[in-house]
Amino acid sequence: MDALLEILPLLIPVLVLDAVLAVVAALHVLRHPHYRFGSKVFWLVVVVVFLLMGPITYFVIGRGEEQ
Amino acid sequence: MNGYVAFLKKELTENIKNYRFLILFAVFLIFGLTSPFLAKFMPEILSAVAADMQMGSAPVALDAWEQFYKNISGVGFSAFIILFGSCMSGEYSKGTLVLLVTKGLPRSAVIFAKYTVAAILMTVCYWTGFLATYCYTAYLWPGTMLSNVFTAAFYLWLIGFLYLSILLLGCVVFKQTFTSILFTGGIVAIISLLGIVEPLAKFNPFLLTSKNVELISGITSVSEFLMPTIISIAITIIDLWIATILFDGKQL
Numbered sequence: 022m023d024a025l026l027e028i029l030p031l032l033i034p035v036l037v038l039d040a041v042l043a044v045v046a047a048l049h050v051l052r053h054p055h056y057r058f059g060s061k062v063f064w065l066v067v068v069v070v071f072l073l074m075g076p077i078t079y080f081v082i083g084r085g086e087e088q
Numbered sequence: 089m090n091g092y093v094a095f096l097k098k099e100l101t102e103n104i105k106n107y108r109f110l111i112l113f114a115v116f117l118i119f120g121l122t123s124p125f126l127a128k129f130m131p132e133i134l135s136a137v138a139a140d141m142q143m144g145s146a147p148v149a150l151d152a153w154e155q156f157y158k159n160i161s162g163v164g165f166s167a168f169i170i171l172f173g174s175c176m177s178g179e180y181s182k183g184t185l186v187l188l189v190t191k192g193l194p195r196s197a198v199i200f201a202k203y204t205v206a207a208i209l210m211t212v213c214y215w216t217g218f219l220a221t222y223c224y225t226a227y228l229w230p231g232t233m234l235s236n237v238f239t240a241a242f243y244l245w246l247i248g249f250l251y252l253s254i255l256l257l258g259c260v261v262f263k264q265t266f267t268s269i270l271f272t273g274g275i276v277a278i279i280s281l282l283g284i285v286e287p288l289a290k291f292n293p294f295l296l297t298s299k300n301v302e303l304i305s306g307i308t309s310v311s312e313f314l315m316p317t318i319i320s321i322a323i324t325i326i327d328l329w330i331a332t333i334l335f336d337g338k339q340l
Binding site for chain 2: 028031032034035038039041042045049073076077080081
């Protein structure tokens with residue numbers, strides 16, 4: 022287990038990336054209230070809870086057309 | 089040429105603004121970072137979860153590259169094809185190309201600009217992921233010298249160009265995103281199935297994605313990659329050529 026704690030700093034860039042994606046996607050969800058399906062709350066939860074996959078799913082299939 | 093450059097700039101801006109670039113960059117970088125990490129610590133993670141599990145040999149630097157090639161050639165390129173599958177269908181459904189083409193933008197410029205942008209994004213994302221794996225592997229396995237690391241990565245990069253050209257052809261032929269992606273997936277599946285047919289396997293571009301790790305470990309030599317490389321580039325050019333011809337006769 023000690024070894025795992027030792028290498029944890031190596032994972033920081035990955036976590037930062039995940040966080041950036043989650044924030045960008047969350048902002049997009051709030052600013053563009055049109056979705057192909059689902060609601061604002063649904064997408065906020067998806068984007069924040071499911072790291073990496075959440076934001077990707079939102080941008081690929083959840084985002085509505087630009088108005 | 090002017091039309092091409094202008095359309096290219098528009099496409100680049102569009103891909104940055106609609107988050108395609110951000111997503112792909114993040115996907116490739118995350119795979120690049122986690123591949124060596126998972127290869128190195130999977131045995132420890134597993135033993136922490138199930139203490140009585142028997143471990144095989146200790147992970148080596150080659151395992152990291154094996155992870156990298158598996159992830160990038162599988163999930164990485166799939167993400168690329170899925171995201172770029174809508175590159176033409178959106179234009180068809182909104183009719184946004186009609187105006188540009190009637191105002192004198194050559195139809196071939198549309199195809200080439202779309203392809204160039206996809207290729208640029210693919211190149212940036214791919215080599216960023218590669219660099220991440222390279223640095224982490226060097227850090228986690230200090231002192232390990234592997235040969236042909238760059239050459240092996242170069243071949244997978246070439247396959248990326250081939251996939252994109254097939255995708256663009258699919259986008260020109262079919263009006264819907266889903267059909268274009270299906271078309272690309274089908275062709276890629278046929279190419280990989282042909283990789284099993286023994287007399288053809290030597291020439292099949294599929295070799296460029298399947299033998300990278302063997303190249304690094306020294307089982308295969310660079311010369312084996314020569315014919316598939318030439319054929320892969322040839323198919324890429326032919327794909328683009330057919331795409332321009334078909335697009336010329338297409339109703340927008």
